[in-house]
Amino acid sequence: MDEVFLQALLLTDSTIRLATPLVLAALAGLFAERSGVVDIGLEGKMLGAAFAAASTAAVTGSAWLGLAAAIGFSIFLAMVHGFACITHRGNQVVSGMALNIMVAGLGPTLAEAWFRQGGRTPLLGEDARFEPIVLPFADELRGVPVLGPIYAEVISNHNILVYVMAAAVVVVAWVVYRTRFGLRLRAVGENPSAVDTAGISVAWMRYKALVVTGLLCGIAGTYLSIAHNASFIRDMTAGKGYLALAALIFGKWRPVPALFACFLFAFTDAVQIRLQGVPLPLIGPVPTQAIQALPYLATVLLLAGFVGRAVAPKAIGQPYVKER
Amino acid sequence: MAARSGELPGWVNLGLLPLLNLAAAFLVSGLIVLFLGENPLEAVRLLIFGAFGYAEAIGYTLFYATSFIFTGLAVAIAFHCGLFNIGGEGQAYVGGLGVTLVGLYLGWLPWLLVVPLAILAAAVFGGFWAFIPGWLQARRGSHVVITTIMFNFLAAALMTYLLVNVLIAPGQQIPESETLPQSAWLPQMHEVMAALGIEIARSPLNLSFLFALICCVLVWLFVWHTRYGYALRVVGQNETAAVYGGISPARQIMLAMTISGALAGFVALNMILGAQHRLTLDFTGGFGFVGIAVALMGRNHPVGIILASLLFGALYQGGSELSFDMPALSRDLVVVIQGLVILFAGALEHMFRPYLEALFARPAPAEAVA
Numbered sequence: 238m239d240e241v242f243l244q245a246l247l248l249t250d251s252t253i254r255l256a257t258p259l260v261l262a263a264l265a266g267l268f269a270e271r272s273g274v275v276d277i278g279l280e281g282k283m284l285g286a287a288f289a290a291a292s293t294a295a296v297t298g299s300a301w302l303g304l305a306a307a308i309g310f311s312i313f314l315a316m317v318h319g320f321a322c323i324t325h326r327g328n329q330v331v332s333g334m335a336l337n338i339m340v341a342g343l344g345p346t347l348a349e350a351w352f353r354q355g356g357r358t359p360l361l362g363e364d365a366r367f368e369p370i371v372l373p374f375a376d377e378l379r380g381v382p383v384l385g386p387i388y389a390e391v392i393s394n395h396n397i398l399v400y401v402m403a404a405a406v407v408v409v410a411w412v413v414y415r416t417r418f419g420l421r422l423r424a425v426g427e428n429p430s431a432v433d434t435a436g437i438s439v440a441w442m443r444y445k446a447l448v449v450t451g452l453l454c455g456i457a458g459t460y461l462s463i464a465h466n467a468s469f470i471r472d473m474t475a476g477k478g479y480l481a482l483a484a485l486i487f488g489k490w491r492p493v494p495a496l497f498a499c500f501l502f503a504f505t506d507a508v509q510i511r512l513q514g515v516p517l518p519l520i521g522p523v524p525t526q527a528i529q530a531l532p533y534l535a536t537v538l539l540l541a542g543f544v545g546r547a548v549a550p551k552a553i554g555q556p557y558v559k560e561r
Numbered sequence: 562m563a564a565r566s567g568e569l570p571g572w573v574n575l576g577l578l579p580l581l582n583l584a585a586a587f588l589v590s591g592l593i594v595l596f597l598g599e600n601p602l603e604a605v606r607l608l609i610f611g612a613f614g615y616a617e618a619i620g621y622t623l624f625y626a627t628s629f630i631f632t633g634l635a636v637a638i639a640f641h642c643g644l645f646n647i648g649g650e651g652q653a654y655v656g657g658l659g660v661t662l663v664g665l666y667l668g669w670l671p672w673l674l675v676v677p678l679a680i681l682a683a684a685v686f687g688g689f690w691a692f693i694p695g696w697l698q699a700r701r702g703s704h705v706v707i708t709t710i711m712f713n714f715l716a717a718a719l720m721t722y723l724l725v726n727v728l729i730a731p732g733q734q735i736p737e738s739e740t741l742p743q744s745a746w747l748p749q750m751h752e753v754m755a756a757l758g759i760e761i762a763r764s765p766l767n768l769s770f771l772f773a774l775i776c777c778v779l780v781w782l783f784v785w786h787t788r789y790g791y792a793l794r795v796v797g798q799n800e801t802a803a804v805y806g807g808i809s810p811a812r813q814i815m816l817a818m819t820i821s822g823a824l825a826g827f828v829a830l831n832m833i834l835g836a837q838h839r840l841t842l843d844f845t846g847g848f849g850f851v852g853i854a855v856a857l858m859g860r861n862h863p864v865g866i867i868l869a870s871l872l873f874g875a876l877y878q879g880g881s882e883l884s885f886d887m888p889a890l891s892r893d894l895v896v897v898i899q900g901l902v903i904l905f906a907g908a909l910e911h912m913f914r915p916y917l918e919a920l921f922a923r924p925a926p927a928e929a930v931a
Contacts, residue, residue: 277710321908330645330706331857332908338850339900343593345893350597356891479710486707524726530718533711540703549704
């Protein structure tokens with residue numbers, strides 16, 4: 238019993254760790270897409286932020302400066318996306334793809350030029366990373382049955398960005414549904430001409446949404462390179478941006494369902510890591526690739542309407558042309 | 562997606578505008594080189610020499626260009642139908658499975674039979690991997706951009722599984738298939754030329770280069786000179802008009818995606834039958850994504866695609882040479898340039914248009930004004 242309980246705790250713990258970047262990126266995507274701008278560039282923004290965070294932290298030795306650099310670079314990329322898609326009404330998918338590819342090359346290029354370690358950044362020491370925080374009384378309460386270990390293993394002992402992620406979900410849900418900005422954000426993605434008629438600038442609203450997208454992707458990338466890991470590695474996002482996009486669609490463009498989708502995807506990932514080579518009762522050993530493919534397969538099935546229906550914001554992907 | 566031709570003269574729209582966009586991308590790339598502490602002009606000189614300076618280099622440039630022609634055509638034909646196929650990478654990967662299966666299990670057949678079968682297998686496997694997203698778009702309304710992204714990951718998972726567990730050569734540690742029998746190889750150009758008595762430098766450039774050129778002609782004939790191609794373009798331009806004209810958009814979407822996937826699958830001919838002769842992990846190496854840049858640069862026309870493929874082939878080959886001479890510039894710089902080209906030639910394609918319109922726009926005919 239104790240063994241099962243401990244395993245469940247560890248599994249939950251690693252699910253939280255794996256879900257953090259997904260949740261942050263999915264919330265980032267929510268702002269862009271709810272405002273009517275398709276963003277397949279989550280991947281690139283996260284990767285760029287991961288590089289900015291790791292290289293800044295390596296040079297300055299400060300994790301907080303790393304975070305600032307990551308957010309700055311990620312917002313810059315979001316603004317390039319906005320400049321192409323909002324100002325010049327370019328194709329939003331093409332722009333996102335372009336940024337993904339550019340960043341995939343830029344990180345290793347700069348890392349190689351600056352640090353000469355084969356396209357990665359130097360390993361960071363403890364000071365330059367976001368270290369796990371032991372919440373008050375975690376060790377003292379460990380002896381309390383059931384709740385003690387849950388508090389010590391699952392809730393305590395994460396780095397600060399995990400708690401930021403938890404707070405972000407609440408804040409985003411509140412902003413999107415309970416504030417004037419949120420109302421306008423949702424309106425601009427559904428019916429931009431109505432928003433325009435009300436005297437609000439569609440372009441300015443969409444730029445503001447993209448700034449938030451950049452901010453959240455910046456935190457997600459920082460988490461990857463200087464909290465979860467200790468350096469930037471080539472292609473370290475490994476499709477997490479696309480997975481977050483899938484989770485966003487899976488959550489039907491709403492914050493809390495998207496959160497659950499991210500945790501579901503992260504859970505399959507955590508299980509997959511644990512199941513490598515372990516035979517399951519009745520089924521035998523499950524190929525890890527099959528489990529890895531599950532989130533993508535689930536998203537395809539959802540999009541095809543085989544499991545529920547995902548309806549995108551109505552004006553998504555369409556550049557807004559003001560009536561002349 | 563269709564290029565707005567506006568009132569610009571053809572040579573400005575098809576020639577000057579893409580060149581300006583390309584120049585902007587290269588300018589930013591030059592600034593990055595400068596930022597990395599190297600001389601951009603010297604880098605360009607080394608790059609051009611690395612790509613065209615000697616016979617072997619030209620072979621490699623054309624070898625890369627061959628793959629880019631296939632993926633460029635794949636993206637372009639979907640574009641003509643108003644679809645954005647980002648799944649070229651996965652389709653090429655699965656096409657590789659078809660080619661490898663034919664090579665491994667039918668390799669004992671004579672060359673004249675194996676190669677057409679391999680071409681067919683590449684087309685069927687790649688086409689099938691694109692048909693599903695096409696079908697989902699046409700019949701279930703799921704957006705092809707998202708599904709093709711998902712299908713890239715599904716292809717990667719499937720192929721990794723097959724390579725690690727099924728197709729791996731016995732007694733091997735690296736997930737690679739067995740070497741295909743020689744009867745399934747596509748002859749390399751230096752062998753063909755040697756047979757004709759002409760000596761050229763050794764390179765992986767192979768017969769699929771000629772096949773790529775044939776595909777260009779076929780795509781040109783199909784898109785602009787057949788009923789199907791016409792229907793496909795109508796759907797791309799205006800679905801409502803297509804329905805009004807008795808064309809079924811759903812059928813055209815599925816057709817366009819299947820052809821697109823088949824063309825992407827042909828990358829496997831160049832890479833597997835022509836060069837490495839076995840299936841390896843990630844043999845597609847991002848070529849599917851380069852296809853997007855190629856199609857955008859080449860304005861979705863076969864002639865433009867050939868020119869753009871040469872450009873990207875030169876960037877790939879010259880870029881790797883460049884990194885030897887200037888260690889501060891790694892091979893990844895080519896990927897940055899590629900991204901910038903997609904950004905400026907694709908997403909920002911209208912940036913210079915207003916200025917050019919002010920310069921070159923012909924005054925509208927008098928009756929049109931009235």
